[in-house]
Amino acid sequence: MKNDETTCIDTEFSKQNAKEVFGTLEWASKNANFISGCEHDCKYCYSKEMAIRFKRKTAENWKNEEVRGESFKKKFKKIDGKYMFPSSHDIHPMHLNESLFFLEKILEAGNDVLIVTKPHFECIEAICREFAAFKDNIMFRFTIGSVNSDTLKFWEAGAPCYEERLSCLKFAFALGFETSLSCEPMLDNNVENLINETLPYITDSIWIGKANFLIKRLKTNKCNSKEEIRKAEELIEWQKDENIKLLYKRFKANPKIKWKESIKKVVDIRISTTIGSDR
Numbered sequence: 001m002k003n004d005e006t007t008c009i010d011t012e013f014s015k016q017n018a019k020e021v022f023g024t025l026e027w028a029s030k031n032a033n034f035i036s037g038c039e040h041d042c043k044y045c046y047s048k049e050m051a052i053r054f055k056r057k058t059a060e061n062w063k064n065e066e067v068r069g070e071s072f073k074k075k076f077k078k079i080d081g082k083y084m085f086p087s088s089h090d091i092h093p094m095h096l097n098e099s100l101f102f103l104e105k106i107l108e109a110g111n112d113v114l115i116v117t118k119p120h121f122e123c124i125e126a127i128c129r130e131f132a133a134f135k136d137n138i139m140f141r142f143t144i145g146s147v148n149s150d151t152l153k154f155w156e157a158g159a160p161c162y163e164e165r166l167s168c169l170k171f172a173f174a175l176g177f178e179t180s181l182s183c184e185p186m187l188d189n190n191v192e193n194l195i196n197e198t199l200p201y202i203t204d205s206i207w208i209g210k211a212n213f214l215i216k217r218l219k220t221n222k223c224n225s226k227e228e229i230r231k232a233e234e235l236i237e238w239q240k241d242e243n244i245k246l247l248y249k250r251f252k253a254n255p256k257i258k259w260k261e262s263i264k265k266v267v268d269i270r271i272s273t274t275i276g277s278d279r
């Protein structure tokens, strides 16, 4: 698949075996993006790492969002499978109008869209209001790696707190939209609380995944102070195989809990070979 854009979700594993699908391809057939940079400025961001590596952005200016004219003007056709929007930036109030315009083009072409975001209430309210008629074509996937807002603030400085993200989930659920969660990366060792608090508002699934290549990524993203490396090492320790196996054992019977490739390979689940199967 042509992949001319970096992705918020890790795709590096996909190089290992062409038959197995990873990263965003586990969830959707194609990605749609129109912004370079992201106000949320997550320390572990894969898109930021790629942008720095290919000299499109620096660690310092990654958080300055710039609309990419050509991408913004793109015309969409109906595709097999669904689009993931966005995958290399997020939906921030600063570019909400542009995001609504862009999303409308994807939907008007007859596509299903997986909206993946660390949600701002203002944005989710607007999307639900503007696209009520497309309810059957939209699934929300809200990214929440912890129930602790201090933890979220540490790793995702510009993104909303836990309470705001939970409000978005409840709001979309109450309006009858399809809802799901991405807990990738898990940001602490308290995933059980997150699952218990959010599950009543989930119509589809909660995806669990580890933080991949964390130390390498933090170094490229210039988030490698002593404190940041210490926190990263703590996270890596929490996500060691024996803890992942315990987590899997605890939730494997729940059909709404799904496991990203970083966990599948630890607990020996077959990795999907179907692009966009969302399984």
Ligand code: SF4
Pocket: 008, 038, 039, 040, 041, 042, 044, 045, 046, 047, 048, 087, 088, 089, 090, 118, 156
């Ligand atoms: S939300 Fe975070 S991980 Fe996603 S693109 Fe923005 S900075 Fe990167």
